[in-house]
Amino acid sequence: MSTFRFQQFSVEQSQSAMKVCTDTTLFGAMMPICPGDTVLDIGSGTGVLSLMAAQLGAGHVTAVELTASAHSESQSNFRQSRWSDRLSGVHQDIQGYCKNCSERYDLIISNPPFFQQHSRSDESLRSIARHTDQLSYPELIVAAEKVSTQQTRLYLLLPVHAVRQFVGLARDMNFFLIDRVDFRGYGRNSPKVAALTFSRTPGYFISRVHTIYEADRVYSKESEHYLSPFLLRFSKD
Numbered sequence: 119m120s121t122f123r124f125q126q127f128s129v130e131q132s133q134s135a136m137k138v139c140t141d142t143t144l145f146g147a148m149m150p151i152c153p154g155d156t157v158l159d160i161g162s163g164t165g166v167l168s169l170m171a172a173q174l175g176a177g178h179v180t181a182v183e184l185t186a187s188a189h190s191e192s193q194s195n196f197r198q199s200r201w202s203d204r205l206s207g208v209h210q211d212i213q214g215y216c217k218n219c220s221e222r223y224d225l226i227i228s229n230p231p232f233f234q235q236h237s238r239s240d241e242s243l244r245s246i247a248r249h250t251d252q253l254s255y256p257e258l259i260v261a262a263e264k265v266s267t268q269q270t271r272l273y274l275l276l277p278v279h280a281v282r283q284f285v286g287l288a289r290d291m292n293f294f295l296i297d298r299v300d301f302r303g304y305g306r307n308s309p310k311v312a313a314l315t316f317s318r319t320p321g322y323f324i325s326r327v328h329t330i331y332e333a334d335r336v337y338s339k340e341s342e343h344y345l346s347p348f349l350l351r352f353s354k355d
Contacts, residue, residue, distance in 0.1 A: 122137070122138040123350055124169075124348050125348060125350055125353050126199075126200065126348075127169050127173070127199045127201075128198065129166050131164045133191045134163050134164045134185075134188040134191050134192075135188065136163050140330060141301055141311050142166065142167070143166070143345065143348065143349070144313075144330065144345065145167075145229060145275045145313050146167045146170035147345050149170065150271055150273055150315050151174045151175060151225055152224065152225075153175040154175065154176075155175075155176050155177060155224040155225045156176070156179075156180075156221070156223045156224050157171045157176045157178070157180070157223060157226070157227060158180050158182065158221075158223040158226045158262075159179060159181040159182065159227050159228070160212050160227070160230065161184070161212065161228055161253065162183045162188075162207070163188050165181050165191075165192030165195045168196070169195065169196070169199055169201070171225075172199070172201035172204050173201070173347070176204065178204050180206050180207075180208060180221070181206070181207045182208045182215050183207065183208070183209060184211050184212075186209060213253075213260075216260075216262075216264040216265050217264065219264070222267045222270070223265050225270070225273060226265070226270060226273070227273045228258065228274050229274070229275045230255075230274060230275075230276070255280070255283065262291075263291050263293070266318065269318065270318055271316065272293050272315070273313070273316075274313070274316075275314075276314060278310055278311060281312055285314075292318055293316040293317070293318065294316060294317050294321065295315070295316055295323060296315055296317045296323055296324070297313075297315035297324050298312055298315075298325040299312060299325075300312045300326070300327045300328065301313065301328050301330060302329055303329075304329065304330075304332075309327060328341070329341075
């Protein structure tokens with residue numbers, strides 16, 4: 119599917135390695151955003167998370183993307199949206215961007231690479247989008263620290279097996295895990311990914327498991343609560 123249509127915007131994704139999927143959409147819908155927040159989207163791909171942040175009330179979103187084709191596609195998606203004046207894109211690696219950036223963000227979001235070198239795919243674009251050798255977890259945390267304040271929140275989607283490692287690395291840079299939501303497809307499944315929220319100061323920690331579907335491709339009530347402002351299937355028009 120080259121175009122994924124939401125209620126209030128569309129995402130062209132023919133040139134991007136990573137397509138819109140349920141985990142990403144739910145992750146975006148659960149974003150801990152406050153009205154007027156400045157948001158940094160690291161590895162923005164098609165720009166879907168940036169667009170969701172804009173719909174949720176972000177004051178301005180900066181989308182940083184390394185791959186030229188994905189950056190170009192996200193810019194087209196931004197221009198065609200109703201929030202084009204609150205969305206901007208940067209074609210650069212996040213390390214270089216944060217090194218020279220004077221902006222400090224309220225919320226930093228990322229759906230970062232999932233796999234280490236040993237699980238490489240053969241497609242070069244997909245490799246860049248999915249492998250941590252292009253952006254290691256320590257590099258991601260260091261970059262986030264450079265553009266954060268004591269009030270900044272860091273919001274990531276990670277594979278469950280990587281959570282413990284990342285939490286330890288983040289703690290060393292004074293990012294503290296305050297919220298964890300593990301996503302599982304059905305009640306019988308084990309979670310594979312987790313949405314993590316970090317604060318710059320230690321706080322009360324909340325952890326829960328979110329079941330996406332209650333029956334065959336039927337969203338759970340909780341999923342419907344988060345996704346109903348976005349997915350066409352929940353449109354009341």
